[in-house]
Amino acid sequence: MTGSQFGVFGIDPWWLVLLKVLAIFVMLVLLTLFTIWWERRVVSRMQNRIGPNRVGPFGLLQSLMDGFKLALKEEIIPKAAHVGVYWIAPVISATAAFLAFAVIPFGPTVSIFGVETPLQLTDFPVSVLYVLAIASIGIYGIVLAGWSSGSTYPLLGGLRSSAQMISYEIAMGMSFVAVFLYAGSMATSEIVSAQEPIWFAVILLPSFLIYVTSMVGETNRAPFDLPEAEGELVGGFHTEYSSLKFAMFFLAEYINMVTVSALATTLFLGGWLAPWPLSLWESANTGWWPLLWWLAKVQIFIFIFIWLRATLPRLRYDQFMKFGWKVLIPASIIWIMIVAAARVLRNDIDFSNRELLIIGAVVIAVLLVGSWLAQVVIDRRDTARKLALAEFENRTYDPIAGGFPVPPMPGQQAVLTSRRTASPVVQQEAIDG
């Protein structure tokens, strides 16, 4: 790409490009192995267990050995599978997972074997959109795996995941808009440098929260792991996959976790920039140190992923979709409008901070009054519902009506205990109180 601000990219010698590609590949595979171990250990601790601690120091090599075992397992291909598509689906999934990392910035310009180069494979004016595009190709892997297995549960899992990822990609894309407005760019390296004084997670907190929610949905992780809901769909889209092909889906899921965490770090937590107390140190943002800050921030997100998995139950599918379409997307549209309006008022019409605050206060007051009025209406509706409930509770109770759960013996009569006779009054009190 030509253009003055991207001068540092695209001029690396070929061996350096190759080196960076190899480094990113190795780092992602190692991070996957580490994350699997880390997840198992953390979840174990949260469940009062110990977790894998036998293979290697602290059990660190456990996931490596599991990987070997998985690759050496017997491969079973169902008879009803559509062979070509069945083969290519895990490849699409894993490839797309690796590709997204090409534009993630790890650090500032450093010197590698005497060549000054940024710690980032490449960058161009729309690199954040590139991540979105690659993510949308990655969905194909999951959908096609579900379809090509020729089996019902994988098909349902594949359909669920396509619906889920498309829905949450909208909210995700909209959470980027405010960042683009503030950074004035869609290039990852420029977004990072635009966060030099203050991170976007602070000034664009709603965007950050929307992104963090939708990134969990986008990676099919608990509590949004409906495509692989064991209780309903066996293994979801990968039910019919085994051996190395299953391992590729596994790899893709964990790399996607790292990718969305890295993107969250880049867009909202200042990328490789040092966090506050460390940023006081002169050379915190030079040399190879930023790589460490970057890794620490990504690990925080991965820990949150694990924490969510250990604590939250899975959502019901309709609740999940309702949340995405009726809460996240409208919320992000409103937030983008607020941000855009505030920026126009500040930059073009020359409002001062004080005037902006007054306008904000008026808007909040209107919202408060509106929500109070809405509450009054809802309360009125609830009263009607409570009356119906009271009527139900006050009916004469026949415990053996309809023969449930056990058919009555001939001539059997219900025996009313004293507690039961008193209960309508008690329940009425519970409703009123």
Place this chain on the structure above:
Amino acid sequence: MTEVNLGEEIVFWISGGLAVLGALGMILSKKAVHSALWVALTMINLAILYIANSAPFLGMVQVIVYTGAVMMLFLFVLMVVGVDSSDSLIETLKGQRLVSIVLAIGLAILLIAGVGAGLTDVVPVGLEEANGVDGGNVEGIARLLFTDYLIAFEVTSALLITAALGAMVLAHRERWLPRASQAELSRSRFLGAGHPGNLPSSGTYARHNAVDTPALLPDGSPSELSIPGPLVARGDVRPIDHHDVDQIESLGGGTK
């Protein structure tokens, strides 16, 4: 015309070839899902060609919108409808063929005229100058969309909103009463509407064990509730083998 360097030429022949392959595959595939996949391949390769021509924004939007959303929805529908359902060849719209031929010729004329004019009448100024006006490719597209082509942009968005509204109207179901909550549904079940708990499961016998076999009630009669309604409607219910019933009685030693 402008110079084409070696890298660009290689990209063009690979991506262009794959795009044409995808287009051919789309027409020649027998399975609808395979056709959709070939189209996705064509779209991705078109995006690569856009990026190679220094239009990265267009390339990315092509992948996100067409590959990621439009083709995905196509796939979604194909999968839900079922892969083996064949298309009906009966035309439901009168004169559809004639209108589509006229429109296709019109579109072809429009495209050929547009591309022809672009190749002959327009003098290319070069990328640097075109992008330099607004300081970048993305900024240039944004300015054109929201100034010179604002009306076209708004009309297109109105068209899309109309389509979305149409889909909503088609899928809409009028709800006269508020939706019953889980608690209310449970209460109404216990009050007599429907069955309070899980329905009894189908019969399990030594000879057959399937959803089309009714379970037996204590008096030996088949339980209607233990078989799914659609099977009853289709007449697919397996009759009770009275040999089974006799065996049960002899095992239990009971009398009717």
